[in-house]
Amino acid sequence: MDIQEFIIDNTNINCRVDVFLSKAFEDKSRSYIQKLINEGNVKINDRNKKSNYKLKLNDKVIVEIPQPQKLIVQPENIPIKIVYEDSDLIVVNKPQGLVVHPAPGNYTGTLVNALLYHCDDLSGINGVIRPGIVHRIDKDTSGILVVAKNDNSHMKLAEQLKEHSMKREYIALVEGVIKTEIGTIDTLIGRHLKDRIKMAVVKNGKRAVTHYEVLKRFEKNTLVKCILETGRTHQIRVHMAYIGHALVGDPIYGFKKQKFKLNGQMLHAKKLGFIHPSTGKYIEFESELPNYYIDVLNKLSSC
Structure with missing residues (x-):
């Protein structure tokens, strides 16, 4: 649990607490801050307040940021058509209806789950839920896409997309x-x-x-x-x-x-x-x- 404390000075009087905290935590979205407030992780003078609370001089704001839950994407034996594979990449012919990678609330039944069952050496650049994914196609779009098996190939493929x-x-x-x-x-x-x-x-x-x-x-x-x-x-x-x-x-x-x-x-x-x-x-x-x-x-x- 990460705990942060703020004392409000003249520059932030009458500022909404969610707006103030969104600026204080630049890496957090306003919706995430509002979720913290709604769940009781933000206290102002030891009391819970709503997101639209207007800050006053010398208010003490204490924010408790929970540790992120560790995400684990499980390998699944989902049939996939591999067009080409070597030590650097996999080219897949994705069928219509298959989601490319997991997303919050939906961590199963995706191409990534299938690829993790097929091999365990996908690149880690895009994190836990999008290993190896260089580019995406929509769930209901079918066809060819390339997946990187290591970080070096991922970066080089991503650079080609960028260029x-x-x-x-x-x-x-x-x-x-x-x-x-x-x-x-x-x-x-x-x-x-x-x-x-x-x-x-x-x-x-x-x-x-x-x-x-x-x-x-x-x-x-x-x-x-x-x-x-x-x-x-x-x-x-x-x-x-x-x-x-x-x-x-x-x-x-x-x-x-x-x-x-x-x-x-x-x-x-x-x-x-x-x-x-x-x-x-x-x-x-x-x-x-x-x-x-x-x-x-x-x-x-x-x-």
């Missing part, structure tokens, strides 16, 4: 007919201003660039190839919805009424290419479209 030199090519089925053959969507993407679950094109977001090319047009849909220049959360899903062509089956950014019985968006990470962290040679991997995806395309072709 936008890693090749990432996706196949997406979208609503509506795209008229242009090729295009580039260059916007800023950040958290949605009203719905915090969603991402959106916003003024204060981070730059996101997606290049697309039409592969096939159907009566009311278009099959496109999307190449990521950047890798923001939900980037392709947000960008295609932004230009009026949401992904078929997308439960967040797509149409409410779906013509097919799908478990998520029609998005497949088809191709991944990068410089191998040890050999320095360019390698590239490709995965075929899953059966459910091919079935939908066949139905559209027969219409």
Whole structure:
């Protein structure tokens, strides 16, 4: 238990206690501070107060920060398709419906659990719940991703992502007919201003660039190839919805009424290419479209 004590001086009179503590503990979020207050870990003059309490001169604030619980992610015998593996990395063809890594409240049934069962030498750069994870694809997006087996390969792969030199090519089925053959969507993407679950094109977001090319047009849909220049959360899903062509089956950014019985968006990470962290040679991997995806395309072709 870490205990911190503060005596309020003239500079912090009338400041909310949660705001004051958020500034005092720069590595803690305001929501975390409010949780401490609500759970009785913050006392002002030996009494519990609410988060909106306005501090007074000479108030004594005592904060008790509990020791973090040790997280243990257990190996699980979950079948995974390994496309390539060596002493530095693993390339996996992730199926739709499989979450990449554990998150608070959900520490089982993920790709990481499966990888820990397969091998015990994943990189530790991303901590306990994301060992080896260099980049992610959404739960309901299928396809290729690379996992690092040691810290050196992790850093070199992450650097390629940062420099936008890693090749990432996706196949997406979208609503509506795209008229242009090729295009580039260059916007800023950040958290949605009203719905915090969603991402959106916003003024204060981070730059996101997606290049697309039409592969096939159907009566009311278009099959496109999307190449990521950047890798923001939900980037392709947000960008295609932004230009009026949401992904078929997308439960967040797509149409409410779906013509097919799908478990998520029609998005497949088809191709991944990068410089191998040890050999320095360019390698590239490709995965075929899953059966459910091919079935939908066949139905559209027969219409």
